[in-house]
Amino acid sequence: MSIDIFRPDALAGKSILVTGGGSGLGKEISKALADRGATVHICGRRAQVLEAAAREIASSDKAKVYTHVCDIRDADQVDQMMEAIWSVGPLTGLLNNAAANFIAPTKELSPRGFRAVTSTVMDGSFHVTLAAGKRWIAGGLKGSVVSNLVTWVWTGSAFVVPSAMAKTALHAMTMSLAVEWGPYGIRLNATAPGPFPTESAWEKLNPLPDTKSSATSADTVPMRRFGQMRELQSLIIFLMSDACEYLTGQTIAIDGGQHLAGPGTFADLSVLTDEQWKAARDAIVKSTERDKSQRA
Numbered sequence: 001m002s003i004d005i006f007r008p009d010a011l012a013g014k015s016i017l018v019t020g021g022g023s024g025l026g027k028e029i030s031k032a033l034a035d036r037g038a039t040v041h042i043c044g045r046r047a048q049v050l051e052a053a054a055r056e057i058a059s060s061d062k063a064k065v066y067t068h069v070c071d072i073r074d075a076d077q078v079d080q081m082m083e084a085i086w087s088v089g090p091l092t093g094l095l096n097n098a099a100a101n102f103i104a105p106t107k108e109l110s111p112r113g114f115r116a117v118t119s120t121v122m123d124g125s126f127h128v129t130l131a132a133g134k135r136w137i138a139g140g141l142k143g144s145v146v147s148n149l150v151t152w153v154w155t156g157s158a159f160v161v162p163s164a165m166a167k168t169a170l171h172a173m174t175m176s177l178a179v180e181w182g183p184y185g186i187r188l189n190a191t192a193p194g195p196f197p198t199e200s201a202w203e204k205l206n207p208l209p210d211t212k213s214s215a216t217s218a219d220t221v222p223m224r225r226f227g228q229m230r231e232l233q234s235l236i237i238f239l240m241s242d243a244c245e246y247l248t249g250q251t252i253a254i255d256g257g258q259h260l261a262g263p264g265t266f267a268d269l270s271v272l273t274d275e276q277w278k279a280a281r282d283a284i285v286k287s288t289e290r291d292k293s294q295r296a
């Protein structure tokens with residue numbers, strides 16, 4: 001059956017858990033999933049934040065929204081949450097979105113600081129993926145896992161080393177389980193957003209008003225702007241729908257080309273004027289003509 005992902009009910013019959021769905025990108029994506037007819041489960045550690053988010057998510061549609069207070073670092077809590085979810089009905093999709101991060105010089109990180117990030121991003125996402133996956137396999141059900149990663153899985157990043165390490169581990173999980181669980185009809189993909197400003201991420205990654213990193217600047221994005229929520233929402237709807245079930249094991253960048261425009265490329269030349277390009281060409285031609293004049 002072909003699915004038009006632009007149909008308002010493209011996700012009717014779907015049930016999707018969004019970890020960290022109480023704030024930021026998770027909340028906005030949850031709204032879009034509910035809007036397309038999915039039942040949405042959100043989890044996080046703060047009950048009040050989740051309740052407020054659930055009201056917002058449900059207001060955009062009649063879809064059902066369930067909240068779960070759960071620290072995904074604790075595998076037992078994750079298993080209890082998954083039991084509660086399955087008592088309502090099995091999931092069809094999981095968005096690994098919950099994360100922890102802050103900028104810090106790596107030489108200053110304590111073991112607990114390192115674990116605060118990696119245990120949330122890597123261990124936590126693995127716990128939730130495993131808890132969903134083993135239930136899908138036992139029940140003979142298909143499933144779609146999408147993990148919200150970052151382009152540092154390809155480039156690495158200074159000053160956010162635990163996050164870069166843990167997100168890269170999930171990139172490896174995505175490729176590995178796509179193969180191991182493909183025969184069960186379980187797909188794993190990931191998104192790697194560029195800068196989509198959210199309150200919490202910007203407080204932790206852009207804390208100094210006068211020391212802005214190029215990572216959080218729109219100027220470094222070839223498209224010269226931040227990402228818009230609806231763009232990320234559309235990609236996740238697509239990955240959670242039945243529109244392209246042959247797509248698995250992929251991490252898809254949605255960053256306006258930012259990670260391809262690094263200082264080792266000529267990306268910065270996009271500021272040259274036509275006159276400067278003409279001068280550059282003249283200089284190159286002169287160099288070539290000198291070379292030619294020396295040929296036999």
Ligand SMILES: CCCCCCCCC/C=C/C(=O)SCCNC(=O)CCNC(=O)[C@H](O)C(C)(C)COP(=O)(O)OP(=O)(O)OC[C@H]1O[C@@H](n2cnc3c(N)ncnc32)[C@H](O)[C@@H]1OP(=O)(O)O
Nearest residue numbers: 099100101102104110112113116150151194195200201215
């Ligand atoms: C491509 C480009 C795209 C553009 C840019 C965007 C790229 C986005 C990519 C990814 C973005 C995100 O993930 S943004 C996600 C942002 N959201 C969050 O982080 C929400 C969750 N965060 C949290 O809960 C907290 O901030 C966090 C500290 C991480 C964990 O809280 P906990 O209560 O578990 O931990 P705590 O007990 O407070 O602290 C644990 C230890 O961590 C240390 N610690 C805490 N903050 C510290 C700090 N700033 N510097 C050093 N160390 C720190 C403490 O001193 C403790 O160590 P000891 O002193 O030894 O005890």
Ligand SMILES: NC(=O)C1=CN([C@@H]2O[C@H](COP(=O)(O)OP(=O)(O)OC[C@H]3O[C@@H](n4cnc5c(N)ncnc54)[C@H](OP(=O)(O)O)[C@@H]3O)[C@@H](O)[C@H]2O)C=CC1
Nearest residue numbers: 020023024025044045046071072097098099196198200201
């Ligand atoms: N914003 C951006 O530009 C980009 C974001 N991303 C990724 O998108 C995702 C969302 O980021 P963003 O919305 O900006 O950040 P937020 O801080 O708003 O979202 C993180 C969410 O994770 C939850 N969370 C954190 N730790 C745990 C835990 N141990 N157990 C359960 N839930 C937890 C938080 O809720 P609570 O504190 O209540 O537990 C919060 O709702 C992250 O994976 C991030 O790496 C990637 C690239 C760019």
